[in-house]
Amino acid sequence: MSEQADIERPAAEFRAQPLLSARGITKHFGNDGGMFSKASAPIRAVEGVDLDIASGEVLGVVGESGSGKSTLGRLVLRLIEPTSGTVSFDGKDLCSLQTGEMRRFRRHMQMIFQDPFSSLNARMTIGDALVEPIALHLGLRGQAARDAAVGVLERVGLHADHMKRYPRMFSGGQRQRIAIARALASSPRFIVADEPVSALDVSVQAEVINLLQQLQKELGLTLMFISHDLSVVEVITDRVMVLYLGRVMELAPTESLYGNPAHPYTAALLQAAPGMISVKKHILKGEIPSPANPPSGCVFRTRCPFAIDACAHTVPTLRPVGPDHLKACIRDDIEL
Amino acid sequence: MPLTEQAVETAARRPVLSVQDLKTHFMTDAGIIKAVNGVSLSVGEGETLAVVGESGSGKSVTGLTVMRLLGRTTARVVGGSIEFVDRDGKAIDLLNLSDMGMEKVRGHDIAMIFQDPMSSLNPVFTIGNQIAEPIRIHQGYGKKEARGKALDLLRQVGISDPESRIDSYPHQLSGGMRQRVMIAIALACDPRLLIADEPTTALDVTIQAQIMALLKQLQAERNMAMIFVTHDLKLVDEIADRVAVMYASQVVEEGPVDQVLGHPRHPYTKALLECIPSRRDAQGERRQLHPIPGTLPNPLSPPSGCRFHPRCGFAADICIASDPELEAVTSDHVTRCLRWQEVAL
Ligand SMILES: Nc1ncnc2c1ncn2[C@@H]1O[C@H](COP(=O)(O)OP(=O)(O)OP(=O)(O)O)[C@@H](O)[C@H]1O
Ligand SMILES: Nc1ncnc2c1ncn2[C@@H]1O[C@H](COP(=O)(O)OP(=O)(O)OP(=O)(O)O)[C@@H](O)[C@H]1O
Ligand code: SF4
Ligand code: SF4
Ligand SMILES: [Mg+2]
Ligand SMILES: [Mg+2]
Numbered sequence: 001m002s003e004q005a006d007i008e009r010p011a012a013e014f015r016a017q018p019l020l021s022a023r024g025i026t027k028h029f030g031n032d033g034g035m036f037s038k039a040s041a042p043i044r045a046v047e048g049v050d051l052d053i054a055s056g057e058v059l060g061v062v063g064e065s066g067s068g069k070s071t072l073g074r075l076v077l078r079l080i081e082p083t084s085g086t087v088s089f090d091g092k093d094l095c096s097l098q099t100g101e102m103r104r105f106r107r108h109m110q111m112i113f114q115d116p117f118s119s120l121n122a123r124m125t126i127g128d129a130l131v132e133p134i135a136l137h138l139g140l141r142g143q144a145a146r147d148a149a150v151g152v153l154e155r156v157g158l159h160a161d162h163m164k165r166y167p168r169m170f171s172g173g174q175r176q177r178i179a180i181a182r183a184l185a186s187s188p189r190f191i192v193a194d195e196p197v198s199a200l201d202v203s204v205q206a207e208v209i210n211l212l213q214q215l216q217k218e219l220g221l222t223l224m225f226i227s228h229d230l231s232v233v234e235v236i237t238d239r240v241m242v243l244y245l246g247r248v249m250e251l252a253p254t255e256s257l258y259g260n261p262a263h264p265y266t267a268a269l270l271q272a273a274p275g276m277i278s279v280k281k282h283i284l285k286g287e288i289p290s291p292a293n294p295p296s297g298c299v300f301r302t303r304c305p306f307a308i309d310a311c312a313h314t315v316p317t318l319r320p321v322g323p324d325h326l327k328a329c330i331r332d333d334i335e336l
Numbered sequence: 337m338p339l340t341e342q343a344v345e346t347a348a349r350r351p352v353l354s355v356q357d358l359k360t361h362f363m364t365d366a367g368i369i370k371a372v373n374g375v376s377l378s379v380g381e382g383e384t385l386a387v388v389g390e391s392g393s394g395k396s397v398t399g400l401t402v403m404r405l406l407g408r409t410t411a412r413v414v415g416g417s418i419e420f421v422d423r424d425g426k427a428i429d430l431l432n433l434s435d436m437g438m439e440k441v442r443g444h445d446i447a448m449i450f451q452d453p454m455s456s457l458n459p460v461f462t463i464g465n466q467i468a469e470p471i472r473i474h475q476g477y478g479k480k481e482a483r484g485k486a487l488d489l490l491r492q493v494g495i496s497d498p499e500s501r502i503d504s505y506p507h508q509l510s511g512g513m514r515q516r517v518m519i520a521i522a523l524a525c526d527p528r529l530l531i532a533d534e535p536t537t538a539l540d541v542t543i544q545a546q547i548m549a550l551l552k553q554l555q556a557e558r559n560m561a562m563i564f565v566t567h568d569l570k571l572v573d574e575i576a577d578r579v580a581v582m583y584a585s586q587v588v589e590e591g592p593v594d595q596v597l598g599h600p601r602h603p604y605t606k607a608l609l610e611c612i613p614s615r616r617d618a619q620g621e622r623r624q625l626h627p628i629p630g631t632l633p634n635p636l637s638p639p640s641g642c643r644f645h646p647r648c649g650f651a652a653d654i655c656i657a658s659d660p661e662l663e664a665v666t667s668d669h670v671t672r673c674l675r676w677q678e679v680a681l
Contacts, residue, residue: 064543201390202569202611210624274545
């Protein structure tokens with residue numbers, strides 16, 4: 001069941017033919033017929049999300065911990081199966097692909113993780129870590145594979161000398177460069193970067209952000225950039241999706257989202273973020289409710305300073321409030 | 337001029353803690369790690385001093401040395417002094433205090449909130465127990481009174497319906513709630529000085545904003561001195577009166593927040609500020625971030641002269657040859673740079 005009504009998208013011209021599309025994508029955990037699943041309600045991690053990402057676009061995904069960002073990222077890469085809904089990549093329905101076909105598709109879609117320390121195998125040299133996906137996805141062997149590996153290493157600002165070294169010999173920023181190189185090794189078109197700079201110091205963070213931006217431009221990469229750091233997201237994205245309890249609260253071009261947030265949750269996030277907006281009108285109270293038992297109507301209503309009775313009864317649909325700017329809130333009469 | 341007003345204000349604040357030229361070294365198999373090497377800091381009543389710096393710069397070790405919580409076998413305080421002024425205005429030399437005396441200081445005067453709440457809360461005791469216990473030991477309350485005080489504290493740190501939470505174990509609480517419990521434990525002794533070591537780093541911005549507002553409010557109510565350790569410069573502006581910037585085991589710049597962040601006088605402070613993603617400029621253009629070239633020095637073999645010289649855009653020969661001392665920029669703003677007067681930051 002998708003709770004979302006037909007969405008009128010004043011679709012930007014360039015998204016007429018998106019590289020990646022999701023329709024009504026939903027993930028419930030813990031309701032897989034397992035031993036204990038009947039007793040407890042499923043965790044509604046992602047609930048009826050529609051999404052189009054254009055080729056070459058950088059889409060940010062923000063929201064508090066537990067809002068479903070990582071689950072959404074894994075769903076669009078089909079690293080996990082959706083409970084319902086569809087994902088298509090370059091016009092092809094990913095869910096209809098057989099395992100073998102999906103494996104061939106993998107080379108186009110990669111992921112970068114938060115922690116460069118645990119995402120690299122400590123016992124593999126950097127060279128081996130890069131040659132592996134090159135052999136698997138591009139079918140290159142021997143010297144050709146090693147040359148390709150040096151090629152990606154140089155792309156991320158490292159050298160051939162680094163091939164024989166182990167991850168522990170690198171600093172945090174260098175390790176994240178290596179993780180990026182590994183994701184780039186199969187020449188993907190689409191990358192989900194899940195909190196790629198969150199574990200890094202600011203000076204290193206700046207280095208990795210610059211690298212990602214540069215690679216995105218040079219290679220025309222399409223990126224889904226997941227982060228809870230709103231200032232980083234503002235710097236790197238073209239458009240931003242705001243998630244709360246697995247639902248989209250607002251979706252808008254970066255400038256208009258930051259300059260003119262339309263949803264009370266987005267406004268609250270921006271006010272809470274240090275250094276973003278100095279006037280803290282509404283500090284959100286409480287914490288994100290359990291996704292196993294989300295509030296009725298608007299899921300944000302239990303923390304929304306503007307909630308009215310109607311919010312408990314109506315599930316807000318995502319609707320346009322400006323050019324390419326959508327929000328899921330029933331009220332238009334509020335001053336954020 | 338606001339500058340002089342501030343100077344007067346700072347001078348008028350009664351000092352609570354004064355750290356001079358502190359040196360804490362670790363004796364490891366690989367060699368000596370000079371984790372804190374000549375750090376000076378001070379904080380007064382009702383004042384918040386932020387300590388910022390990248391990972392490994394010595395922020396936590398400074399806090400732990402003040403609390404005397406480092407193991408004596410590997411950690412040695414090889415120099416400097418730590419003076420704490422108690423409620424009666426009596427100066428106490430913390431480094432030469434007996435273990436029992438120090439125990440009393442930790443129970444009555446100085447409290448610390450640790451970087452990782454999960455590892456500093458005891459998993460086998462309820463949170464009520466962990467808050468009430470120090471109250472019973474140090475303030476001589478009975479069991480029932482201590483529980484009542486624990487409930488009060490939980491309420492004060494913003495845990496609604498504390499009766500239903502007080503008998504929970506740490507793992508049953510969310511990260512934000514655990515951090516509130518840590519704050520409740522720290523406040524139980526009504527400390528004169530609170531050392532908060534990255535109290536919000538692991539939390540969502542929304543919860544972070546709640547905890548920051550809470551700390552500010554509690555500090556104002558109690559006229560507490562606070563040392564707020566963070567690696568996030570954006571938080572400094574929100575909470576602190578003064579800031580000390582650490583690099584490679586030393587304070588490289590210290591002063592009022594608006595001076596240090598608004599007109600940095602040390603190339604490292606300036607470089608850190610340029611790493612922060614900021615709003616777009618007036619034309620709506622994305623601002624280019626400027627990472628600091630190179631990496632933090634190896635703590636086993638820091639560079640000669642100015643420790644920042646391998647990464648500093650203004651380094652000259654003199655920076656390799658001589659060790660910079662802290663120099664006064666104004667009466668309450670210092671920098672550890674040989675060339676601060678020449679370079680245009
Ligand atoms: N494999 C799983 N089994 C059960 N529940 C899960 C699983 N993965 C995620 N969840 C739950 O789904 C919800 C969304 O989790 P998700 O990791 O997508 O959030 P997130 O927005 O990425 O959070 P964070 O910022 O903490 O990374 C959470 O309630 C989480 O506990
Ligand atoms: N118990 C210890 N034994 C040996 N070295 C230590 C010990 N504790 C800390 N160090 C070293 O002392 C230096 C300073 O560490 P400290 O924990 O103070 O850094 P920090 O500024 O708090 O960093 P972070 O932002 O990562 O918390 C580091 O080089 C660290 O590796
Ligand atoms: S629908 Fe109601 S509760 Fe939801 S965001 Fe809008 S005003 Fe708030
Ligand atoms: S002393 Fe020299 S190297 Fe050090 S910060 Fe100043 S100019 Fe840079
Ligand atoms: Mg996540
Ligand atoms: Mg620390």
